[in-house]
Amino acid sequence: MRSMSVVLAVAACLPAQKQDFGEAYSFDERKPKSRVEQTVDELLPSIVKIHGASGLATINAYATGIIVSDRGHILTLDQILLQADRTRVVLYDGSVHDAILYPADERLGVRLLKISPEEVDGELRPLWPPSEEEARYRTGQFVVSLGNCFRLAEFSEKVSATFGVVVGKANTALRYRMADVKYDGDIILTDACNNPGHYGGGLFTLDGRWIGLNMRLLDSKETNTMLSAAIPSRDLLPYLEERVLGKAREEVTTEKVPVWTGIRLFEQAGRRSPPAYVDRVKRGSPGKELGLRIDDLIVRIDDFSIRSCAEFRRVLEKYKPGDTVRVMWKRGTRVMEGEMKLAEEPK
Amino acid sequence: MRVRRLVFGLLATAAPLCAQQAGVDPDEFLRLEAVLQSALDKAAPYVVTVETFGGTRRTLGKDGPMDGPAPPKPRQMPPKLDKDHEWRWLPPPAPLDPEKAPKPEPEKLPSPVPMPEPKPKPDRDDPKKKLGLVAGGFQQTQGKTSGIILTSDGWILLSRFALNLDPTTILINVPEVGTFHAIRGGEDTSRGIALVKIDAEDLPVPEFVHPDDVHVGQWAFALGRTFASDGPTVHLGIVSAKNRLFGRALQIDAYTSPANYGGAVVDIHGRVLGIAVPLSPSGRNAGVEWYDSGIGFATTIADIMPLLERMQQGQILQRAWLGVQLSTKHLGPGARITGTPKDGAAAQAGLRKGDTIMKVDGIDVMNGPHFQMLVSSRLGGDVCTLVVQRRRSDELFETGPITLLDAPWSEQTSGNEELPASFSLPEGEGGR
Numbered sequence: 001m002r003s004m005s006v007v008l009a010v011a012a013c014l015p016a017q018k019q020d021f022g023e024a025y026s027f028d029e030r031k032p033k034s035r036v037e038q039t040v041d042e043l044l045p046s047i048v049k050i051h052g053a054s055g056l057a058t059i060n061a062y063a064t065g066i067i068v069s070d071r072g073h074i075l076t077l078d079q080i081l082l083q084a085d086r087t088r089v090v091l092y093d094g095s096v097h098d099a100i101l102y103p104a105d106e107r108l109g110v111r112l113l114k115i116s117p118e119e120v121d122g123e124l125r126p127l128w129p130p131s132e133e134e135a136r137y138r139t140g141q142f143v144v145s146l147g148n149c150f151r152l153a154e155f156s157e158k159v160s161a162t163f164g165v166v167v168g169k170a171n172t173a174l175r176y177r178m179a180d181v182k183y184d185g186d187i188i189l190t191d192a193c194n195n196p197g198h199y200g201g202g203l204f205t206l207d208g209r210w211i212g213l214n215m216r217l218l219d220s221k222e223t224n225t226m227l228s229a230a231i232p233s234r235d236l237l238p239y240l241e242e243r244v245l246g247k248a249r250e251e252v253t254t255e256k257v258p259v260w261t262g263i264r265l266f267e268q269a270g271r272r273s274p275p276a277y278v279d280r281v282k283r284g285s286p287g288k289e290l291g292l293r294i295d296d297l298i299v300r301i302d303d304f305s306i307r308s309c310a311e312f313r314r315v316l317e318k319y320k321p322g323d324t325v326r327v328m329w330k331r332g333t334r335v336m337e338g339e340m341k342l343a344e345e346p347k
Numbered sequence: 348m349r350v351r352r353l354v355f356g357l358l359a360t361a362a363p364l365c366a367q368q369a370g371v372d373p374d375e376f377l378r379l380e381a382v383l384q385s386a387l388d389k390a391a392p393y394v395v396t397v398e399t400f401g402g403t404r405r406t407l408g409k410d411g412p413m414d415g416p417a418p419p420k421p422r423q424m425p426p427k428l429d430k431d432h433e434w435r436w437l438p439p440p441a442p443l444d445p446e447k448a449p450k451p452e453p454e455k456l457p458s459p460v461p462m463p464e465p466k467p468k469p470d471r472d473d474p475k476k477k478l479g480l481v482a483g484g485f486q487q488t489q490g491k492t493s494g495i496i497l498t499s500d501g502w503i504l505l506s507r508f509a510l511n512l513d514p515t516t517i518l519i520n521v522p523e524v525g526t527f528h529a530i531r532g533g534e535d536t537s538r539g540i541a542l543v544k545i546d547a548e549d550l551p552v553p554e555f556v557h558p559d560d561v562h563v564g565q566w567a568f569a570l571g572r573t574f575a576s577d578g579p580t581v582h583l584g585i586v587s588a589k590n591r592l593f594g595r596a597l598q599i600d601a602y603t604s605p606a607n608y609g610g611a612v613v614d615i616h617g618r619v620l621g622i623a624v625p626l627s628p629s630g631r632n633a634g635v636e637w638y639d640s641g642i643g644f645a646t647t648i649a650d651i652m653p654l655l656e657r658m659q660q661g662q663i664l665q666r667a668w669l670g671v672q673l674s675t676k677h678l679g680p681g682a683r684i685t686g687t688p689k690d691g692a693a694a695q696a697g698l699r700k701g702d703t704i705m706k707v708d709g710i711d712v713m714n715g716p717h718f719q720m721l722v723s724s725r726l727g728g729d730v731c732t733l734v735v736q737r738r739r740s741d742e743l744f745e746t747g748p749i750t751l752l753d754a755p756w757s758e759q760t761s762g763n764e765e766l767p768a769s770f771s772l773p774e775g776e777g778g779r
Contacts, residue, residue: 035373140383140581142376168580222490223605275400307489333528
């Protein structure tokens with residue numbers, strides 16, 4: 001009798017559970033939709049699939065783009081697959097269009113394509129980087145990433161959506177191993193996965209704000225791990241305004257003058273560059289003014305961690321004479337900090 | 348009986364009714380976001396950055412030492428640990444007297460016994476490896492990792508991973524407070540954690556949650572401070588399992604990697620469930636190979652406060668080793684011994700082949716795995732008493748207190764442990 005009642009209870013529970021499950025997660029027409037579904041539905045028509053040249057096994061011939069104007073401008077990450085005459089764009093409805101290429105932005109590593117809007121059936125649904133206020137994001141904020149990862153979407157199939165959070169904002173001190181990552185500004189780290197093909201797609205908040213353009217998977221030298229990241233959409237504005245709106249861009253050209261600190265580091269010949277211990281400081285040099293002494297270990301310049309002599313030189317290449325940098329060094333067990341005004345090498 | 352059935356029936360119909368009333372919440376994630384961010388704000392002050400300088404490069408995992416580098420010798424730490432205690436580096440060694448200086452030993456002649464052939468190295472041109480089907484070892488970089496504040500007077504808890512390269516200098520960056528030089532304290536190799544001391548006061552201290560109060564399925568956020576400039580990084584997940592690695596760690600599915608090893612794994616109130624460390628269940632690899640795979644470990648802290656005190660005195664804690672080989676054929680009760688290595692604690696206590704261990708500290712041993720569980724959860728230096736049955740005898744006898752030894756450090760260079768499929772990236776796809 002006891003087992004009988006248990007069986008009955010289980011039987012009564014089963015349909016109930018199924019009903020509950022269907023209520024929340026079925027594909028049936030139902031309202032309201034969850035926030036994630038709403039966002040994905042709204043944004044998908046603005047995302048395109050891009051097919052380009054291939055040839056080598058290691059080059060993927062597919063990527064993702066974002067429509068940024070109703071005149072047919074499409075923004076994507078600049079990649080080898082984007083070759084003139086061989087780049088095609090597949091819209092939301094499955095229609096295929098030939099695209100012409102605009103010059104890429106060298107610093108950002110992004111490129112605009114253009115398809116002719118006359119050949120498009122219906123209206124294009126462009127996106128534009130939101131205002132500064134709206135482009136804000138926080139660590140731990142939920143995000144949806146859209147892109148055609150591994151070319152899973154063909155014809156009118158929709159691109160993939162991945163869900164995650166903003167893992168954090170990384171500064172330029174994050175070093176990458178990959179040579180073709182040119183962008184050196186702040187990036188958005190996320191755990192919404194960024195696989196090949198996802199590159200050039202968008203990163204969106206749950207209320208549909210476009211906060212980032214998906215970058216390639218980064219190979220971080222800092223940790224030796226792979227990272228999914230995005231370029232903040234606001235940083236794309238100068239390029240978009242120049243190429244889409246026709247605004248003239250201020251040309252900034254600077255002549256590279258090497259900086260001089262008067263610090264000589266203790267470098268041994270070897271396979272690896274040793275930590276940046278000070279070997280000698282020239283009299284009257286910026287290093288002397290800072291108060292550096294022999295055997296001090298330089299550990300940081302501004303936000304850059306200095307873990308080797310090679311890094312010390314590499315970081316200083318980013319500055320020009322006259323710049324002031326914050327230097328942190330270790331003397332014995334004390335950690336000291338000070339400002340150093342970089343100079344030009346005396347003749 | 349009829350009444351009981353009615354109750355069951357009522358329960359079964361009540362559940363879907365409640366669910367219907369609640370309906371679908373379209374903004375569930377927005378609500379969760381606020382909770383998550385308040386947890387982040389609470390946890391941010393005690394998650395610190397660990398920077399290391401100098402040291403030697405190592406590969407961990409398949410081609411390198413499986414357990415990471417061998418643990419260092421116990422360090423001499425002043426026994427006094429009150430708040431006013433001043434920490435100084437060890438005094439410089441006295442100058443050597445040339446007469447008392449040890450003379451160099453005469454060069455040893457080559458032994459007439461032929462040396463064993465060196466083991467063949469793993470074939471780098473293995474076609475499988477070329478295709479990326481076999482995950483190689485993990486090359487650790489000299490980078491930043493994370494840590495958490497343990498006490499307000501400057502004890503910092505971090506992952507042993509941060510010290511794998513045996514750095515010459517360790518700096519701890521406490522957010523909003525400053526950067527400090529750190530001195531190494533003790534370690535627990537079985538839990539993958541280490542302590543360092545910085546010269547700071549009034550640091551923010553987290554609240555630790557005892558593992559007994561943790562439930563499988565609850566939220567677990569893995570925080571780190573490796574990349575982010577303005578705040579900790581966060582990965583979301585849940586507690587996947589409790590009492591992993593013989594009761595030492597929680598298993599979580601939040602992504603853990605060198606980007607957040609040493610960082611706090613917190614609940615939605617910003618309290619510390621544990622700290623993220625690379626571990627592997629069998630102890631046969633470094634655990635780093637599993638980074639970002641959804642299998643992560645968080646060493647629990649609230650239950651090991653006495654051990655942390657030992658670590659503050661510079662002790663190196665290691666997994667216990669009794670020194671018995673167990674029969675796999677004997678299914679219990681008890682665990683049958685098939686061998687006792689002569690340098691093990693068991694051999695010294697007089698145990699021998701054929702004995703069956705019936706009890707450990709009064710607990711009845713069900714079978715071999717149960718016995719392993721009972722011993723492996725202990726540390727070297729712990730004492731245990733066994734009740735043993737000799738072969739062909741019904742008599743039980745009790746051993747005296749046996750002091751367990753540290754588990755011998757195995758720097759194995761190969762293993763057949765399966766790795767999660769997601770780890771091996773096809774070459775080229777990821778740019779590696």
